Amino acid sequence: MKSENAVEALGALAQDHRLALFRLLVQAGERGMPAGAIADALGVPNSSLSFHLAQLRNAGLILQERQHRSLIYRANYPAMNALVDYLMENCCAGADCGPATACETPTQERKSA
Amino acid sequence: MKSENAVEALGALAQDHRLALFRLLVQAGERGMPAGAIADALGVPNSSLSFHLAQLRNAGLILQERQHRSLIYRANYPAMNALVDYLMENCCAGADCGPATACETPTQERKSA
């Protein structure tokens, strides 16, 4: 992961509404949520929510998919993992300090886990 | 961890110089680094560095300690872990997706690990 991407991702998360939004999607899992339901859950006007969704999407932290009339958003777990790994890279000057996190979901299911 | 703290911490990390600075300290380990050495490593003017150090410190991500004439800064690993845990809390709608990260160092060494 490049520094620029990490800064962008962190910046996307560094805001009340967006942090709440991202965590909502993280907790919602692979199924995701439509924009309208998110707006209701957060109590943010549509236009504002749309702005924040775009920020998170630009940062690569969430994914968008159309389903009928709604746009469904879901967390990009690999991106989240990459960000956390970047933050903790080469942690602790070589001291043994536990494995890096990973959040694997059925759809992703690579070799590991 | 409260939402406010998380936003503050993420905001502190969402900036080129500060992200580089934090990662530098994360990698430096418990020994930490004096402000001057950090300024050299990052090529940032003292006054700017001081500003950024204060941001990270306010966010609780780094710790300060005086040693002779220098101020030594080091990463606050528990704070980093708490932030990551907050981000990933109740991840994946109950799907099994690996344990939360932890970065433990000799000085911290609590019950776990």
Next chain:
DNA sequence: CCCTAATTTCTATTTTTATCGAAATGTCAT
């Protein structure tokens, strides 16, 4: 004590970000 070194605070300027109403877009149902 005084001098030097390390770092921070002050101040002013520029750049970036958040907010939300109103209008535009795109999608489906009839």
Next chain:
DNA sequence: ATGACATTTCGATAAAAATAGAAATTAGGG
């Protein structure tokens, strides 16, 4: 095609953050 719904884009305003020089602070060495 027409109407209704879900969501985004536009535009203007208000608020927050980054930058760096110069002055002030703090601690140690002689």
